[in-house]
Amino acid sequence: MEIVLTEETPYRFRIEEREAMRVPGVVFASRELLPQAAGDKALEQVANVATLPGVVRASYAMPDVHWGYGFPIGGVAATDIDEGGVVSPGGVGFDISCGVRLLAAGLTRAELDPGGFQRLMDILGRTVPRGMGRGGLWELPGPDAMDDLLVGGARYAVEHGHGVPRDLERCEDSGALEGAAPGEVSRRAVERGLGQVGSLGSGNHFLEVQAVDHLYDPDAAAAFGLRPDQVCVMIHCGSRGLGHQVCTDHVKVMDRALHRYGIHLPDRQLACAPVDSAPGRNYLGAMAAAANYGRANRQLLSEAARRAFTTALGTGLDLVYDISHNMAKVETHEVDGRPRRLCVHRKGATRALPPGDPDLPEDLAGAGQPVLVPGTMGTASYVMTGLPGNDAFRSACHGAGRVMSRHQALRTVRGERLRADLESKGVAVRPSSWRGLAEETPEAYKDVDVVADVTEGAGLARLVARLVPLGVVKG
């Protein structure tokens, strides 16, 4: 399908509804950020998503949108559950509950002496499990413990001594998404997950030591627990082999069941089933379980960071917030004048609740939900907050967004050279592999400063703080 974009505002483009599309496509971006690489199918994917049964309002793309499996990464789409709306694993992604967690340390950058920082990076480099396969911080004894973790998420980790109760107040859904169905997670997925709780993985996943560089909104920042020049830790990781296996298993089931529900798709990667059907319910139960695995994973990694901070610097870390940016959630939104029960897919997009939303903890009610926007290696990251009037079902961007393939990135720079460049700019690097490092070169990504500005310009979220990297432990 040829894609024709209409500029509605400098930050909002429209793909008119045609052929099999049931709703229009809406792309929040500046001209500069629109996917332009030859062969980039991201906008075609936005249009494809608009053909899904039960889809309402529009198929949305965030400013960091880029090509993904079936749905674009940076895509948001909601379906009406009571009108045959579907759920699609491709609308969540292979890395279910991939997300970001930000912790704030009890010291400022000025109080961080070089020797202490070196000790910190060395301990993190030694103790944070990362890379393909390999072990995790918490080897579970067996499938029964895993079932409990899949239901309890970060809460299960805290109950077993990995964290403090206050952490859960700053986790989306208090650390555990409801409706997890461990029975819908295959034996194979469980086996893959048993030894990986508390591990970064690879690709764009990382644990970064950062410092607050600028506050756009000191009041909101204070509510989040952020102050000028403060040292922070940002963790970006997901549900490892377990989430990947859950996606693989359920895509296969849905692909085979498409004809049973009379679903016709422009792309088989959009495999889906009605939310109100056995395959739909089973997937959502397995997805919630994998989401909880991802949250427990970030909880364990937070504890490793805390131990490193205590040992190296004698200070602790308070959780600012933990968000998932690969999830589907049942939410009620008003569409065409009436509240409707929707299945909101966010793939490479975060929820962005505005101030006063009932789902927010009391101490965040005035400031809104922290929206965590990691940049890429060596670049800034942003903390934003939700705004009222966000028609993309209260969603915002999730990061910089890739513009160059991994293969292409490898041709531009070698890992050894990239590390030397970053170290010379004052960013300590503890890589997992030279190749993995090179694939993550900042050149391969959109400019996160622009993505954050456009996200605000488009009215999706508002800037609160800018963070800059001091040291990165790379997955």
Place this chain on the structure above:
DNA sequence: ATGTAC
């Protein structure tokens, strides 16, 4: 993203 392929 992913024991980078059933």
